[in-house]
Amino acid sequence: MTYFLWGAIVIIALSMVAILYRLVKGPHPSDRVVALDTIGVALICLVGLFSILVDTSFFLEIILLLAILSFIGTIAFSKFIEKGDIITRDNSR
Numbered sequence: 447m448t449y450f451l452w453g454a455i456v457i458i459a460l461s462m463v464a465i466l467y468r469l470v471k472g473p474h475p476s477d478r479v480v481a482l483d484t485i486g487v488a489l490i491c492l493v494g495l496f497s498i499l500v501d502t503s504f505f506l507e508i509i510l511l512l513a514i515l516s517f518i519g520t521i522a523f524s525k526f527i528e529k530g531d532i533i534t535r536d537n538s539r
Contacts, residue, residue, distance in 0.1 A: 451499045455492060462488045479523045486516030 462485060469481040490512050497505035 448499065451495055455495050455499075458488050458491050458495070462492075475527050479520060479527060482523065483516060483520045486512065486519070490516070 465481050465484050465488065469478055469485065472478040472481060490509050493505050493509050493512065497503070497509070
């Protein structure tokens, strides 16, 4: 079982390297946002596998925190690509 977990960790780590290449060389900003979101999901998977490997539930809180931060980051980058501004301010007041 531990060989399977270590194999999965290695495969996910190698895929993160390939995703990092897409993040740097992405032809469009939308490709970069998707790559950043995919890196967040892969990092969540790595922490989950490490939690199973160590046999503790402490890392589950870290997984939740990473998921929330990844979601907020994806929404912020998507809004920035769409409108060019993350926080819209109303100056009519």
